[in-house]
Amino acid sequence: xxxxxxxxxxxxxxxxxxLTLDGLSRQEYPFDKFEVIxxxxxxxxxxxxxxxxxxxxxxxxxxxISQSNGxxxxxxxxxxxxxNFEVVVFLDDDVEPAPEFLSRHASHHLEDDRIxxxxxxxxxxxxxxxxPAWIAWEHAMxxxxxxxxxxxxxxxxxxxxxxxxYSGNASVRREWLIKVGGFDERYTRQEDVELAVRLQRxxxxxxxxxxxxxxxxxxxRTLDSWLRIPNAYGAFDAQRIQAGLLNWSDVEAxxxxxxxATRFLTRMIVACPLILPGIVAIITRxxxxxxxxxxxxxxxxxxxxxxxxxxxxxxxxxxxxxxxxE
Numbered sequence: 001x002x003x004x005x006x007x008x009x010x011x012x013x014x015x016x017x018x019l020t021l022d023g024l025s026r027q028e029y030p031f032d033k034f035e036v037i038x039x040x041x042x043x044x045x046x047x048x049x050x051x052x053x054x055x056x057x058x059x060x061x062x063x064x065i066s067q068s069n070g071x072x073x074x075x076x077x078x079x080x081x082x083x084n085f086e087v088v089v090f091l092d093d094d095v096e097p098a099p100e101f102l103s104r105h106a107s108h109h110l111e112d113d114r115i116x117x118x119x120x121x122x123x124x125x126x127x128x129x130x131x132p133a134w135i136a137w138e139h140a141m142x143x144x145x146x147x148x149x150x151x152x153x154x155x156x157x158x159x160x161x162x163x164x165x166y167s168g169n170a171s172v173r174r175e176w177l178i179k180v181g182g183f184d185e186r187y188t189r190q191e192d193v194e195l196a197v198r199l200q201r202x203x204x205x206x207x208x209x210x211x212x213x214x215x216x217x218x219x220x221r222t223l224d225s226w227l228r229i230p231n232a233y234g235a236f237d238a239q240r241i242q243a244g245l246l247n248w249s250d251v252e253a254x255x256x257x258x259x260x261a262t263r264f265l266t267r268m269i270v271a272c273p274l275i276l277p278g279i280v281a282i283i284t285r286x287x288x289x290x291x292x293x294x295x296x297x298x299x300x301x302x303x304x305x306x307x308x309x310x311x312x313x314x315x316x317x318x319x320x321x322x323x324x325x326e
Contacts, residue, residue, distance in 0.1 A: 004034040007079030010093040029102035042069025073183035092168035095215035104213035119213025133291035160207040162196030189232030234314025
């Protein structure tokens with residue numbers, strides 16, 4: 001039986017982290033075949049004390065590492081460095097793993113040592129009615145991605161690739177993580193995708209999605225925090241364009257798939273980037289009232305428009321990219 005090192009970075013999410021740890025205590029996988037490495041990334045809310053207390057009665061080996069705040073990439077790299085076992089399972093501190101979570105991850109690595117396994121992060125049905133619109137949007141977008149992998153669906157079970165890799169629920173052999181140097185700590189978004197590209201290119205790692213390796217996802221995010229996501233993704237993709245790893249034509253093709261209103265707003269942003277803050281302010285002001293009034297689809301469509309125009313604006317902020325040309 002293969003041994004697993006579960007790496008969970010955490011920052012000021014003491015209560016959410018406890019649910020993650022509780023979920024690990026209900027695993028079907030033998031407790032002596034896995035360890036959990038919780039990396040407290042400069043937490044100030046009592047996380048460290050909670051972890052030390054939890055460790056005393058944990059049915060599995062819980063290792064607590066505290067470091068100054070450096071971001072999730074640095075925390076995950078620290079966990080990988082400290083890991084004792086062959087396979088590293090990345091699990092975020094807002095995800096509660098299902099009882100078969102570790103068993104499913106492990107089963108793939110027993111059969112293939114060059115695989116990276118991904119599992120779904122599903123909404124908590126008990127919490128969904130109280131979640132804000134932007135969290136509902138995140139869940140909806142994730143479900144669209146998962147639907148791509150369903151056999152017999154619209155995409156007839158499309159295989160997963162490095163651009164689907166997300167570190168909230170994933171596993172890969174430690175030796176490959178070490179070989180490529182781990183996460184690039186310069187990135188705050190899409191650092192997992194960037195890592196996955198190197199894993200595939202340099203180590204021949206391929207990707208598998210397992211619907212049964214599930215975790216309940218309870219994200220905690222303000223609207224302002226959510227608005228920063230497309231900006232970070234756009235800045236990252238601008239860097240990829242400059243490095244020759246992505247073409248502007250790919251970005252344009254993605255825009256053409258959006259609805260008429262989003263395409264119109266995007267053309268406006270490309271022509272006059274200065275109007276973006278006003279557009280974002282107007283749309284986001286309408287989202288919560290729409291959502292609370294029961295117009296869920298309209299609210300999520302409005303958030304999609306905000307996300308897409310903000311992303312394109314961030315890409316275009318890179319001086320070398322203008323009008324779609326480098």
